[in-house]
Amino acid sequence: MPESLPANWYVNEDIYSRERERIFAKNWWLLGPEHDLALPGAYLCDVICGWSVFVLRGEDGQLRGFHNVCRHRASELLREGAGCVREVRCPYHGWLYDLTGVLVKTPNFGDDSVLMDSQHNLFPVRVDTWHGLVFICIDHEASDLRSWLGSADKLCQPFPSLAALDYRGEFIVEGQANWKTYCDNTVEGYHLPLVHPRLAKSLAKGAVEIKSYDDGRAVAFHVNYGSGSDGASLRGQEGLWLYLFPGFQLVAGATTFKAERVEPIGPHALRSRNWAWYRDLSKEDRQDAFNWARRIVEEDLGICERVQRNLESGMFTSGPLSPAQEIHVIRLQELVRTALEGDNS
Ligand code: FES
Ligand SMILES: [Fe+2]
Secondary structure: OOEOOOHHHHOOHHHHHHHHHHHHOOOEEEEEEHHHHOOOOEEEEEEEOOEEEEEEEOOOOOEEEEEOOOOOOOOOOOOOEEEEOOOEEOOOOOOEEOOOOOEEEOOOOOOOHHHOOOOOOOOEEEEEEEOOEEEEEOOOOOOOHHHHHOOHHHHHOOOOOHHHOEEEEEEEEEEOOOHHHHHHHHOOOOOHHHHOHHHHHHEEEEEEEEEEEHHHOEEEEEEEEOOOOHHHHHHOOEEEEEEEOOOEEEEEEOOEEEEEEEEEOOOOOEEEEEEEEEOOOOHHHHHHHHHHHHHHHHHHHHHHHHHHHHHHHOOOOOOEOOOOOOHHHHHHHHHHHHHHHOOOO
């Protein structure tokens, strides 16, 4: 009988540091919707897995990603969120960078000729877009976004693109759980009836098919909502819930699209950040669909916090995983184990 990863993998600082280096740095992270970056100078800035980063639209229309780190004495340059700038000015001593990340001024520094040699430009971060979403990757050697997305593009083909949907807004749910506690939960349907009663009631009987793609890095729930159910009326009859290792999820349907970044904030906590789009729904139904989406994340994080407290307590080491229900949890945990135990230091 397969056993779950040892509990200390969900609490230990050293494990978390290794995950940060071997998993988080080497995969792509959703930064936010591209519609926030329409104009030259528009930026999106956030802290992801401890890296403060921003993506900026240049005068030439190009998107560029940077670490939000001044090359003088490391101050953050921009505040988290979306905004628009003509240049990037450090709030500490006023060093100035242009929209391509080049250092252009060091007010009152003294002789700064040696600084203007491109050795002090902003550190770049990889950036690319897919489906109206902006993604970043810390590691410059890791696979490109298309390869990382793997089957996602094809799996989303039957559903409308973001251009055909209206943006509704974003919500954030934070919880005291390790990212794996939450992602283990994401890739199994075993918990649906007890944790998500409204969602479970919405699904047609036997109409959830869970399949993995791309060597287990992607897990898709192909669902069919029962006719006349909340799911069918708010999301459309057929639906897709897709998880991509380690921290990206989406929910797609004829009338809905939701993208989620599952973002670790240390070994004991995570932030789920969600962006939602709809079409062909009344104002009331959009509100209901949006609130419901948030409720589902809260239900998941709620149960994960109850798991995490026991993983932290030392009372529990590991438990059996069901080959019938938790095959994708087994695979997810293998991916983590391989990344951490392999010699790809
Ligand atoms: S830290 Fe940025 S100008 Fe000094
Ligand atoms: Fe769930």
